[in-house]
Amino acid sequence: MSSQPDHQPRRTLEVTDLQVSVGDHLVAVQDVSFTIGRGESVGLVGESGSGKTLTCRAVLGLLPATGHVDRGRIVLGDGADTVELTDAKRGTWDRVRGLRLGAVFQDPTSYLNPSLTVGHQLAEQLRVKRRLSRRDAHARSVELFAEVGLRDPAGVFHQYPHQLSGGMLQRVLIAIAVSCEPELLIADEATTALDVVIQAEILGLLRRLRETHQLSLLLVTHDLAVVAETCERILVMYGGQIVESGPTEEVLRSPRHPYTQALMGVATIGNWQRRKLDVIPGQPPAAGAEMPGCRFAPRCAYASARCVAGAVPLTDLGHERSARCVLVDDLSAPSVQEVSA
Structure with missing residues (x-):
């Protein structure tokens, strides 16, 4: 065979x-x-x-x-x-x-909207690209934040870019970049x-x-x-x-x-x-x-x-x-x- x-x-x-x-x-x-x-x-x-x-x-x-x-x-x-x-x-x-195709650049603040929480920006990507429901997009976002090594991923979901350090913002950007596999x-x-x-x-x-x-x-x-x-x-x-x-x-x-x-x-x-x-x-x-x-x-x-x-x-x-x-x-x-x- x-x-x-x-x-x-x-x-x-x-x-x-x-x-x-x-x-x-x-x-x-x-x-x-x-x-x-x-x-x-x-x-x-x-x-x-x-x-x-x-x-x-x-x-x-x-x-x-x-x-x-x-x-x-x-x-x-x-x-x-x-x-x-x-x-x-x-x-x-x-x-x-x-x-x-996913991409991560040098200055994450240039690619994140300062008026929206980082969790909203990741969840929006999942809802638009993967067509997840609001609840599923939220849950998957928290999972991704944990996967990229962010402490208290559920809390980070509700924070704005200015509340995070440069290293944390780069992890957020990586989470967004790999979110759709x-x-x-x-x-x-x-x-x-x-x-x-x-x-x-x-x-x-x-x-x-x-x-x-x-x-x-x-x-x-x-x-x-x-x-x-x-x-x-x-x-x-x-x-x-x-x-x-x-x-x-x-x-x-x-x-x-x-x-x-x-x-x-x-x-x-x-x-x-x-x-x-x-x-x-x-x-x-x-x-x-x-x-x-x-x-x-x-x-x-x-x-x-x-x-x-x-x-x-x-x-x-x-x-x-x-x-x-x-x-x-x-x-x-x-x-x-x-x-x-």
Whole structure:
């Protein structure tokens, strides 16, 4: 007797050749491709202005008024559950946001209505998206507040945003984001404004929710230490392009792009208290800046005429690794152990 086929989607999200422009044809994101598998956690890392947030907002259909996708594809799900999000209409987004896509951002106060209790805002999501009754939405809201680690969840239900701390508000936002059991949760700098203790608690919460809700996670951050602790795979972004990708442990052990290597020098990974943290010289390119060749070349210790002679492709290195560097086969990068020594 033949076994039943596995109907579980193997792919949660696939982004192919994404290009995003802002304003007067300023290309801010270019040639971005990646896939997130079901239940997988992926870290998107880079300095401010690297294009991380624009990439996520393109996936969520929340680009600024002056932003638009020039080319590429954004596909959610796999098989019969596939939804094309590129140029999706409002009806599609109504069926996807909240239900299949959840999001948590850096400043929860910007995404919560100060005139409504946090419980009302969560319950309203459940009533609209899941069509629960008022009583069931209230009960489920209290359960979710307990699940994300809020003390006295029944009491928190009746509180307003200004009555809660930053860490509590971030937990409320996470509860709202996972309330409808989405396939993918996008956390964009969700722990940046929190102190290190609360940050560790939120990261632990995200890991636990991944397991209990079978979530895929796209974690956006500038901090390699956060990715090292949370994500199975890493995408390193610079100047609107992905410059390196691969399994997190392997990339951090042996980075194959000078920018990743430079990030390792400023990251609090390993026994960082025994070494002096480096500084990456110069500034990232302005969004939309036209640059021949490698965009990191002006700040790179290895730069030569080869680096600016023409566009540098993303080279497949095998074993799910890739890097965008003309020296990719020659670069000798320090490992985590060497950096930490």
